[in-house]
Amino acid sequence: MVDTPTADSPAEPDITHINPASEKTWFGHPRQLARLFTTEMWERFGYYGMRALLTLYLANYFLFSDRTTNGLYGGFTALVYLTPLVGGLLADRYLGSKRSVKFGAIIMSLGYLTLSIGAGLGQEAKPFATMEGTRYEVVVDKASPTKQQYLVDGASRLAIKGQEDGTVQLVAADGSIAKTVAKGVLEFDGERNPLFTMILLVGLSMVTMGNGFFKPNISTMVGSLYAQGDRRRDAGFTIFYMGINLGSLFSQLLCPFLQEAVGWWAGFGLAAAGMLFSWALIQFDGGRLDGYGEPPAGQPDRSMIIYIGALVAVPVILFLFNNLMNAPAPVEGAGFIPYLVALPLMGKLLFGTFLIGIPAILIWSAMVGTKTELQMMLAAMVLIVFNVFFWTLFEQAGSSLTLFADRNTDLSVFGWFTITAGQTQFFNAFFIVALAPVMSILWTSMAKNGIEPTIPVKFSIALAGVGLGFLFLVWGSQFADAGFKVGIWWLAGLYLIHSVAELCISPVGLSMITKLSIARIVGMMMGVWFLSISCAQYVAGVVAQFASVETVGGQVTNPAVALQTYVAVFWNIGLIAIGAGLVLFLLSFPLKYWMHGVK
Numbered sequence: 037m038v039d040t041p042t043a044d045s046p047a048e049p050d051i052t053h054i055n056p057a058s059e060k061t062w063f064g065h066p067r068q069l070a071r072l073f074t075t076e077m078w079e080r081f082g083y084y085g086m087r088a089l090l091t092l093y094l095a096n097y098f099l100f101s102d103r104t105t106n107g108l109y110g111g112f113t114a115l116v117y118l119t120p121l122v123g124g125l126l127a128d129r130y131l132g133s134k135r136s137v138k139f140g141a142i143i144m145s146l147g148y149l150t151l152s153i154g155a156g157l158g159q160e161a162k163p164f165a166t167m168e169g170t171r172y173e174v175v176v177d178k179a180s181p182t183k184q185q186y187l188v189d190g191a192s193r194l195a196i197k198g199q200e201d202g203t204v205q206l207v208a209a210d211g212s213i214a215k216t217v218a219k220g221v222l223e224f225d226g227e228r229n230p231l232f233t234m235i236l237l238v239g240l241s242m243v244t245m246g247n248g249f250f251k252p253n254i255s256t257m258v259g260s261l262y263a264q265g266d267r268r269r270d271a272g273f274t275i276f277y278m279g280i281n282l283g284s285l286f287s288q289l290l291c292p293f294l295q296e297a298v299g300w301w302a303g304f305g306l307a308a309a310g311m312l313f314s315w316a317l318i319q320f321d322g323g324r325l326d327g328y329g330e331p332p333a334g335q336p337d338r339s340m341i342i343y344i345g346a347l348v349a350v351p352v353i354l355f356l357f358n359n360l361m362n363a364p365a366p367v368e369g370a371g372f373i374p375y376l377v378a379l380p381l382m383g384k385l386l387f388g389t390f391l392i393g394i395p396a397i398l399i400w401s402a403m404v405g406t407k408t409e410l411q412m413m414l415a416a417m418v419l420i421v422f423n424v425f426f427w428t429l430f431e432q433a434g435s436s437l438t439l440f441a442d443r444n445t446d447l448s449v450f451g452w453f454t455i456t457a458g459q460t461q462f463f464n465a466f467f468i469v470a471l472a473p474v475m476s477i478l479w480t481s482m483a484k485n486g487i488e489p490t491i492p493v494k495f496s497i498a499l500a501g502v503g504l505g506f507l508f509l510v511w512g513s514q515f516a517d518a519g520f521k522v523g524i525w526w527l528a529g530l531y532l533i534h535s536v537a538e539l540c541i542s543p544v545g546l547s548m549i550t551k552l553s554i555a556r557i558v559g560m561m562m563g564v565w566f567l568s569i570s571c572a573q574y575v576a577g578v579v580a581q582f583a584s585v586e587t588v589g590g591q592v593t594n595p596a597v598a599l600q601t602y603v604a605v606f607w608n609i610g611l612i613a614i615g616a617g618l619v620l621f622l623l624s625f626p627l628k629y630w631m632h633g634v635k
């Protein structure tokens with residue numbers, strides 16, 4: 037966002053004439069931005085292309101239950117945002133940003149390649165059911181419009197029909213009910229080859245590791261293009277944010293397309309190819325980035341140790357994933373302490389760090405800082421906590437909303453053609469690309485008139501927005517068709533509202549941290565910001581688990597129950613988000629005072 041001078045924040049000096057990076061410019065920005073833009077664009081092409089496939093891959097190919105699928109997805113994305121803490125630190129101390137980005141790019145492409153190879157060599161899990169100790173084969177008639185599932189009982193095939201009360205009817209070919217099974221008696225699962233499950237988890241571990249080296253450091257490099265006080269910095273980050281979403285937009289359309297047309301391996305393969313291209317762009321930069329993101333001077337070269345250490349850490353992440361997948365379901369009504377104790381290691385690690393870290397940093401600030409500094413740090417922490425709320429709900433996109441798209445959305449576009457469930461993720465990126473310039477202009481013109489909302493108010497709009505998006509979809513759900521499918525435009529509407537909300541919080545957040553933090557610990561505060569997004573991803577998985585529905589062979593047993601379940605969860609989180617937005621709006625008054633003029 038472009039900073040506009042106002043009465044209480046005087047214009048920063050225009051120093052573009054002394055900024056060496058601006059000798060030759062790209063849209064008025066240092067020309068290096070172009071290379072960082074394309075490198076990040078292709079990296080996000082890989083990441084979001086993979087993300088458009090992942091949940092459906094887990095649920096429909098590996099046939100994991102919704103609980104496992106959403107839990108694993110949440111754990112994976114949590115680690116994707118946690119590793120940047122270490123990756124950023126190692127780059128600052130030893131590697132330098134550029135080498136970190138190159139290393140991260142290689143590891144991430146290998147991660148996507150591993151996913152692709154696993155999908156190419158492996159076989160789709162085979163659905164089965166167990167009832168009173170006996171195992172039955174299950175077949176899914178993929179050609180039928182409802183993708184009817186059948187339980188094979190000796191010579192007869194019984195259609196599996198989930199009922200609204202949770203019982204399951206087994207219906208014979210002549211339409212007679214062969215058996216009604218009480219809730220929970222019939223258990224569905226998939227038979228998976230453990231080797232390929234392992235390959236999947238290794239691939240995901242590599243992606244989290246690579247992202248830790250790549251993501252924070254490419255952003256640092258963008259920051260380093262601008263001298264202190266260069267007014268183009270915020271606009272530069274907005275352009276960069278457009279690159280992120282431009283990359284994801286195309287891959288969210290193409291990877292699911294390839295998956296459908298060719299196979300899962302091809303979808304993941306395209307993500308790997310995009311990531312490799314990103315690596316090539318930064319590796320062979322033709323000297324364009326010389327002098328940027330170099331390792332700190334006077335430090336011994338520790339790169340080999342770090343590279344080996346990162347590879348050795350991959351099995352550690354693998355262990356965390358296994359621990360997560362084997363965690364028992366929480367006992368309902370057992371209380372908070374037993375819930376915490378039963379949390380998988382990853383959950384304990386994330387919440388522990390967050391819950392201890394925030395008060396500890398505040399106590400430290402009270403001891404070393406002035407009253408003003410403490411107040412600014414307090415304001416930052418309050419906003420960081422609300423940031424967790426935002427991303428928890430926003431990040432339903434990759435999990436519960438994609439499963440909703442798969443099961444309860446009519447994916448036909450004006451009856452002309454249909455898109456796939458994974459492709460619905462593209463709406464967010466599309467709206468960001470379309471709206472980022474509009475919002476940028478809006479904030480600038482509001483600022484000129486002295487009515488630009490303060491940062492806490494922008495955050496509260498974002499929270500209320502994310503809630504409204506869900507309520508919009510809930511409203512649309514009453515117009516579902518006879519197959520309990522809601523029109524795609526309701527989902528598109530949700531993404532439109534969510535994207536406006538994202539633009540109120542995401543590009544604003546990072547620069548806000550740099551301004552509110554006590555200078556000495558700004559790096560750590562950036563880490564806390566990423567940590568808050570990481571916790572959010574984890575909780576997002578837990579929230580998505582609430583929206584779990586029963587499936588057989590990747591198909592829901594009762595679409596009516598599925599729709600009811602989704603609507604109930606979306607309604608609740610919609611209301612909670614609006615409530616949180618209101619609370620933050622009220623808090624924005626003291627916060628404005630605590631922020632001491634930071635905009």
Ligand code: GLN
Nearest residue numbers: 080117280281427542569
């Ligand atoms: N879509 C943005 C990105 O991938 C922001 C995501 C986030 O910060 N949670 O960079």
